[in-house]
Amino acid sequence: DTAVSQTPKYLVTQMGNDKSIKCEQNLGHDTMYWYKQDSKKFLKIMFSYNNKELIINETVPNRFSPKSPDKAHLNLHINSLELGDSAVYFCASSQSQGVTPVNGYTFGSGTRLTVV
Amino acid sequence: AQSVTQPDIHITVSEGASLELRCNYSYGATPYLFWYVQSPGQGLQLLLKYFSGDTLVQGIKGFEAEFKRSQSSFNLRKPSVHWSDAAEYFCAVGERSGFQKLVFGTGTRLLVSP
Numbered sequence: 001d002t003a004v005s006q007t008p009k010y011l012v013t014q015m016g017n018d019k020s021i022k023c024e025q026n027l028g029h030d031t032m033y034w035y036k037q038d039s040k041k042f043l044k045i046m047f048s049y050n051n052k053e054l055i056i057n058e059t060v061p062n063r064f065s066p067k068s069p070d071k072a073h074l075n076l077h078i079n080s081l082e083l084g085d086s087a088v089y090f091c092a093s094s095q096s097q098g099v100t101p102v103n104g105y106t107f108g109s110g111t112r113l114t115v116v
Numbered sequence: 117a118q119s120v121t122q123p124d125i126h127i128t129v130s131e132g133a134s135l136e137l138r139c140n141y142s143y144g145a146t147p148y149l150f151w152y153v154q155s156p157g158q159g160l161q162l163l164l165k166y167f168s169g170d171t172l173v174q175g176i177k178g179f180e181a182e183f184k185r186s187q188s189s190f191n192l193r194k195p196s197v198h199w200s201d202a203a204e205y206f207c208a209v210g211e212r213s214g215f216q217k218l219v220f221g222t223g224t225r226l227l228v229s230p
Contacts, residue, residue: 110158
């Protein structure tokens with residue numbers, strides 16, 4: 001059983017399209033995250049949700065909209081895709097409700113988005 | 117500003133040799149400290165973490181790391197590197213208060229030569 005699963009693993013799309021990436025965790029964690037890894041491997045947080053509530057929203061274009069239907073799911077919808085959106089997007093989860101994240105953060109295997 | 121620095125972009129080590137990957141952080145207080153490894157085309161796997169207590173922490177795959185408060189460092193070590201250790205290694209820190217988020221260093225690519 002995969003702890004944090006993302007779909008799809010690969011996504012190739014044209015500029016201007018709208019796409020979604022889905023993430024699910026079965027660890028019972030209360031906090032989920034989206035990270036973006038650029039072509040230089042740099043990882044930067046985009047969003048974080050705690051029990052379906054948005055708690056971290058870094059400087060991300062409005063074209064990116066996360067949605068958390070429940071604490072086990074966090075989806076990322078991207079409108080009007082641009083070439084610069086090409087990256088690997090990682091979902092992660094942790095038990096972080098004000099306590100030490102004793103198990104660290106668990107990451108999905110990533111979604112490689114290529115915008116052409 | 118809070119930051120995490122991994123000064124080595126690439127490191128090449130001979131198989132069987134020892135390894136040390138450097139990580140320095142700049143935070144107002146001692147954060148939580150982590151090392152993750154990313155194999156090609158894979159997600160990030162947690163190697164080890166430091167919260168408090170003993171400053172030498174043991175992790176998976178024979179890795180260890182030492183927290184040095186005076187140097188604001190959390191260097192990763194392995195006494196004998198295997199070819200399968202070739203990967204990208206990330207140091208990360210998390211704040212102790214509020215809703216934590218991980219802030220990553222820029223990563224160090226480890227190459228293992230025969």
